[in-house]
Amino acid sequence: MGQMQSKNKLMFNHVRSGNVEGIRALCLEGANLEWMDKEGNTPLSLACKKSKLYDVAQTLIQLGANVNAHPPAPRDATPLYHAAKRGLEKTVKLLLSNGANYDCQTPLQQARNYKYTKVVRAIENHICVFSGWMREFYGPALLDVLAPQLLSRRVWVVIIPTSSVYPKPYKFELVVYASLKDAQPRVVMALRNQNLKEPEEMHPNTSVTIVDNDSTKKKSLKLAPSVEEGRQQLKWFCDACKGIPQPVRPPVVHQTVLPSAPPLTDYDTEAVEGSPMNYPLNCSTTPSASVGGENTEDGGSSGQCLVCMDAPSDGICVPCGHVAGCMSCLTEIKSKEWGCPVCRASIHQVIKVYRV
CATH class of the missing domain: 2.30.29.30 (Pleckstrin-homology domain (PH domain)/Phosphotyrosine-binding domain (PTB))
Known part of the structure; x- marks a missing residue:
């Protein structure tokens, strides 16, 4: 019994120091991933309190740690609560993608209270x-x-x-x-x-x-x-x-012969500092790519960028083929790996479209 407790305490030491290999070894030896310290923290809860321990949190989840573990009181002190309270956007997304609950909206409310805009957007976009x-x-x-x-x-x-x-x-x-x-x-x-x-x-x-x-x-x-x-x-x-979610369309890949495009490195993909750009996700029809012609079915039927709603939509997302925004907005979206504004497919390249 004493030996097992020492293993559990050692697990917390490995978490604090970011020793991923030590955590894996202790898990193989039978250490309990749900053991709580005096403050009611599990190893995962502890890892979700610091951005530098993201890899540790990811490892613990892979090893089977409960993403919804919480102490007897307060019951809302889950790993997601701790990550949202500290504005750890990357950790929040990791927990949500692995089934973390947002009951009573406590994590979301914490992010709002502390004005962590990116975390608010991440939680709301997920739910x-x-x-x-x-x-x-x-x-x-x-x-x-x-x-x-x-x-x-x-x-x-x-x-x-x-x-x-x-x-x-x-x-x-x-x-x-x-x-x-x-x-x-x-x-x-x-x-x-x-x-x-x-x-x-x-x-x-x-x-x-x-x-x-x-x-x-x-x-x-x-x-x-x-x-x-x-x-x-x-x-x-x-x-x-009324409780009916909006439809989410799968990516549509168009077999379109595109003009010879410069290599990906020729585009300025430097991320712009500031709050995340959440673009409209509600488009009237699934657009079809149109190179050198007018696209009347894209999300902005007037030819406007779906993101800034100001500049003309002159950028095409590759490989999905959606003419969804201006070159400036699409380049920023690609640099932050948010996906096509229409279908959310990964953007491998952004090509300027010249309308005639």
Whole structure:
């Protein structure tokens, strides 16, 4: 018994020092990966408190450590909680990809409280049933009709479940951010008893109103797609409010003969410092690559970049073939390995497209 306890204590020493090989050896000798110290830490919890111990956390998960282990109290002190509280984006993504729970949204709330924007985006991107740019109306209803662009603002909208174990009926909430640089949301609205006023199918109006019936003072929010002809985005948003996730399309590889492209090293792929660029994930149709011609089916039917919504979409993602944004935005996305803004496929190369 004493020998096993000494092995468990030695495991913590190896974790603190980052000794991956020592951890593997002790695991083979029968050391308990779920043994807790006096503070209620497991070896994995300890590894999730420092960015330099990312490799240790990865090794412990590979060896079978429980990503949802927690002390008797507080029960929310899971490895994900510790990583989110310290802003360890890479560790957060590792835990989420290996089944970490986000019950009660405690890790997400910690990331918001400490203003770790990248961690907030990472958790929300993993759990949301909808995410994208929309326009929020804030003026009188009559003026909304007369001058919608002047009385609306562009906002980032996500719909997330309130628990990783979905209850019945499902519980979701609508979260609105003024920009992607913000860790704290401007609006959080429960959707379990919402009054959703959808536009009629043939009506020219493309906005939706959500009324929060849970609050003492009824709050309402009026949203519209961020791009013209955005009815498909609005439909996905309304479905998500009801607990129906937006569809995720598999990558589509087009056999397109591309013009001779310069080698990958010729492109400036230096990462831009700052908050992560979360691009719209809601496109009306799956685009088809078009080289030297107009692409009328890409996510921005007007030919605008899906990311900055300002510059023309003149970059093609290889190998998926989507003309999804401007060269500047796509180059940054590729450097940060976020994947195509349309289908999320890996981007091996970005090629400039010249439209005629």
